[in-house]
Amino acid sequence: MTRRPKILIVDDKPENLVAIETVLRDLDVELIRAYSGNEALRATLHHDFALALLDIQMPEMDGYELAGILREEERTARLPFIFISAVYTDNLNIFKGYERGAFSFITKPFQPEILINKVKFFISIYEQEAALSDLNEELKQKNEDLEAFTYSVSHDLRAPLRAVHSYAMILMEDHEKELSTECLRLTGNITRNAERMASLIESLLEFSRLGKQSIKARAVDVNLLIKEALEVIQATVKKLPEFRIQQDMPCANGDRELLKQVFVNLLSNAIKYSGKKDMPVVEAGAKREGSEVIYHIRDNGSGFDMQYMNKLFGVFSRLHRDTEYEGIGIGLAIVQRIVTRSGGRVWGEGAIDQGATFYVALPAADD
Secondary structure, three states: OOOOOEEEEEOOOHHHHHHHHHHOOOOOOEEEEEOOHHHHHHHHHHOOOOEEEEEOOOOOOOHHHHHHHHHHOHHHOOOOEEEEEOOOOOHHHHHHHHHOOOOEEEEOOOOHHHHHHHHHHHHHHHHHHHHHHHHHHHHHHHHHHHHHHHHHHHHHHHHHHHHHHHHHHHHHHHOHHHOOHHHHHHHHHHHHHHHHHHHHHHHHHHHHHHHHOOOOOEEEOHHHHHHHHHHHHHOOOOOOOEEEEOOOOOOEEEOHHHHHHHHHHHHHHHHHHOOOOOOOEEEEEEEEEOOEEEEEEEEOOOOOOHHHHHHOOOOOOOOOOOOOOOOOOOHHHHHHHHHHHOOOEEEEEEOOOOOEEEEEEEEEOOO
């Protein structure tokens, strides 16, 4: 979206405003006049300015006072402005201008090229920021559309998939004697693949829902969270590793239920990928670094090649074949989405057959 930059010019003398307009007439900008500080403030309520050119010597409210108010208001706190003055030109006043937040100070009389070049510089910055803002808004909209599409398609696929699975089961259960061995084998393949596709769809729906779920951040006792996560996992796992869990880990700030899902997923992966070891070990620990707590989940399992690290957090992206380890490939994508939405970071380190370590950096809870 193309936006013609607007420049606020403030001076109590009309002839000075005309002079500035004459100098800038060849630039593709819109100039908004203000004859006083109060008029300038009213103008900022109705326009988004790329730059302001301020006179200093004005009745009622001088340029310094106007600059102070502009810096205090949220809407104009980042608005660049340039002082233009024929009276306050000594070093003390120039320093005072910069102290008020001016980006530049021009003394009269000045060469037109000086003003033109300075205005062009700030217009260029404004246009770059506007273009970036438009791009971010477009990207946000596309992401929202993609999530809505994913949710809709996944939701609509469930019913026909259930029908396929049900009809295949009916064939196997009610017509087993009428079907050949090969037909039974093929029908079994249909049911297994339908079940796998159902798991994929449910995972897509879960991933999509995470983008809509609000974050209820508060202090979270991660020690208790990991204990609860292990209780959930242990009920479904046959071979358990040796657990080495650090005691008294620092608390994090985040949504308790969502962070519980993070540790369920990470611990489940650690248990799964270390399960083929004779003596599987899974560790959990944390350390405080500045305003973050960095948690880690480490295992001594199959590990991974670091050159494929960028694939770890992709949806349905897996580094192992289904015949080696069961799974869909969305667990780490869910971890990354939750951690990112919680204001944190997640990354992994590993080596083939030497285990893997996943790190989660989260905002530390207030002491």
